[in-house]
Amino acid sequence: MTRTDYPWLLPSEMIDPRGPELPGDRGRARPRRTVRDWIIDTLMFVIASGVGLLAVETLQKADNSELVDAFDLTAGIVACCALWLRRRRPVEVAIALAVLCMVAPLAGGASLVALFCVAVHRTFRPVLIVSLVSLVTGFAAACLRPDPTISFTTALLATVVLLLLVVGWGMLVRARRQLVVTLRERAFRAEAEAELRAEQAQRLAREAIAREMHDVLAHRLTLLSVHAGALEFRPDAPPPEIARAAGVIRDSSHEALQDLRMIIGVLRTPDGEEGERPQPTLVTLDELVAESRRAGMEVDLDNRVADPATVPAAVGRTAYRIAQEALTNARKHAPGTGSTVEVSGAPGDGLTLEVRNAAPTGEVPKVPGSGQGLIGLTERAALAGGRFEHGPTGDGGFAVRAWLPWAA
Template structure:
């Protein structure tokens, strides 16, 4: 995942119109200083008549070539090596162009590529010697020897390259900071999106666990009213009452789920979720809907069972009863609890095949066991389900801390 930089985020490689303007202005200013220094050095006596061609060259051609070199700076980002080479060649015939060539050479050095810097640097030294020896030679016989003048040019060029190289290092550092900030921002957005997805999945699991049980009861009674037109009035009223009570209970459970999912500022749930302490109420609701349920005798003492394990076990039993009512109507469902502290809590829900093979199956989303398996895995337990002969068995083992 990538992110675009913010509007107020300053990237080190991005130039504004002002950045370009002051660079061109600085190049012209440096060129003017070099031109004045050259004029004073080559023609020290104001009363002396300068040579015709050198005077015309210094006054007319030199500034014109300097303006051309300054204009080339506008393209140095697109063709850095070519522009640095062109401005360097122009410095061999124009002192005003030396200002633009200084900016171009420093800009080339910011790229930190020695295979580009060294040839242009050598060409700069050669162009400086050509200008000083051929175009504007110093009058008199006390001028520096060639090797000394070359050494001075090498030192000046080395300083320019060092400054440009340090600017390039700083830009690379700032660029890495910007990339790290963008990466951190992208990762933060990814974590937020992942948290939102996880929260949606949690809500979906809670809604399924809570509402599937109630809605299956409503579906069963409404189906009974649809297909049994010969029901006695008292049974019809009982079915309508069951539909009404389960619909109201579904709304109540829905409010409870939403209350649990909404947490206060301290992070504690607003309402407790159902645990195995509410198992008798769950079994009574199932029996009132017409499903025969038997709870195994000799169950363990659940007072020391951790709340999270108890809540997961309650959801397992609720899902098992819902699936049994959907896929094996009129069959007897057996719920068995076993285990002890320091070991595991074993929850088993078993039922034979449906005794009423003509009944239409209750539609389902097909994700109940998948969500239940995920819930059990997150709790550190194991889940197994399938047919063993003519009996379907859903078994879950959950850790029971001592």
Template sequence: MSSAVVPELPWLLPGALTRATPVARRTTRDWLVDGLAFLLALGWVLLAFGDSVGPAPEFALNAGPSWLNEVDLVVGLLTTAALWLRRRWPVALAVASLPLAVFSVTAAVALLIILFTVAVHRPFPVAAALVGAHLLVTPVYNQVRPDPALPFWAAMIWTASFLGGVLAWGMFVRARRQLVTSLRERAHRAEAEQQLRVAQARQLERTRIAREMHDVLAHRISLLSLHAGALEFRPDAPPEEVARAAGVIRASAHAALQDLREVIGVLRAEVGGAEVETPERPQPTLADVPALIGECRAAGVRVSTEDLVVEPATVPAAVGRSAYRIVQEGLTNARKHAPGAVVRVRLAGRPGDGLTVEIRNPWPVGEPPEPAIPGAGTGLVGIAERVTLAGGRLAYGRDLAGDFRLAAWLPWPA
């Protein structure tokens, strides 16, 4: 059934005479449910009327004046036809059909369907009030159309059981739909929050890289200022010193432009209102990877290393920092998800071929023996952003050998 809520009395709303009330279109499922409800109510109309005019009326479902049977047939057919409007005006139909509950037998099923619709689509106080109103007219109905097979109080209990069952069933369906809607909204919200966390992780990684480049740029520019000042205050310096200072200025300017180009690539958005912060300690490089592995070994992690880097002293500082962060993230993930496993770290590369960093550990079997280390799940996102900004490639996941593999290639110019 459609869950759209539409006012039952649109003519009472301001401006309703000048604009139409939007109504949700029925889905295929709605048409099937409405058709089944219509056929069920129509079948009861025909059954009840045929029983009341049969050859043995003393065995009729309900007794009463003979002329009332023809009126009841018309009322039952009209109420059954009104079921097609129950989605739009369930409360209005329940109120309008209340007088029919005084005498109509043929409209009984249609009335129950209308009350069920009210219980599904309207709050509990509204549904309970309408069910209570229909229950209050039950004594009058039993006086007008007494049941020859049941005494008065038995008929009252029977009718109250039907009305209570319809109300309970409708409230159950309503609660279940609200639960499904709530779970769907929570899933959408969790997905949106995860995307936001990923975006924040990327932005934080860009900011972190920009801070790392601060010291390098400051060093280049201060070197430029120093040599330019020397040329300004000593214009009569020997040509050899002028040429040497000019060469240093040219090399420093070229390196500063390269670093500045990396910073501009990181800072894609304009940042305003930045506060002065305490300078961070010097950032790690490739030469600090052995110390990092030593710290992990001291903490109990079994790490095997394979260093095949040719001329490691010539690795650019930015590439070395990225390699350090990749090894750090790989060892952290191994401690979190595969405690006790042997972690293999492999470094290889040469100028012109690039630097390859690979961390591999066996895939964990079963649950970890101790509580898992909590994490936000954005570490690999930040590493991927760092490698992409450096112009490299990153791959991670389970390989054909069944191990978890984190591998990155970083450009290393000749």
């Protein structure tokens, strides 16, 4: 069985428990012989004819009538021509030639060729049956049409040795072809697995980029939504307040465009190289808090880490994204309330980050949200080997808490 015969099958479905199938194993002949098939069939015909011609010299030494000689010659020609049918019916052709060889020694070459083809294209059981039939007919031929040049015992031994050589050679060829088929299947499977791994890597990269886009752009766009909503609900606000809100909207739009360019730049750079813009770490947490304060939030930062620069970059970036998303959610769902960011930890103990906000007061603008942010933060913390918890507090507020590993 080959992939060109059954392209819809998987490699595991194409391999028989007794070994990979070869072309012609189940009698499936090609609709048209290829050049290679014609060369092989012609070669087999020539070999069978050559062995038959050798037997002619032996028969000339025997005292046979002209009728017997004519029968032998006709049987030899028919046997050689029958080899052209062996691709469709190799077992039947081999058994018929073995029986014919019992009364016509000139068919011996064609019988050996047919036995060889059975050993190449069939499993052990048909090969064993045809071999036993050939052995029995060979012994019968030694009795019915003995060779006058050798003894009876020598003829029997020669028959056994010749059959063993032909069957062994055919099975060796079959084993080699099966090995080639198996190696091709392994190469095909390895190529398919490599493609699957590449697709999985691309999918993971897309998911990572999607999380990054959500974390980065949600923070900026939330500022736009909150301040635009404030301008909508308070069209009579004092001009300084309107000017400050417009400035925040302008700055947030500019930062969102910069972040979007950075993410697109990462997609365009070869081998997933980072862009020129540095990635946030725990050191830049102060800038995040300052930006939130400029946007009108009341944020208290309690950073008890002695040296934030010593925090691993991956851990610091995860903590920054968690704080960014938590402040974004607080700004969306509890505007005008105070928030607290607490950071603590040390090498070997891990890094703990907690963000709390009080309960909102008054009417809260309806800002769209899908809840995917908290899911993304949970995945971020899990990928970093940490834990993430979130939920309402006793006073009606909301809190998120994350623990991230920090190796000693």
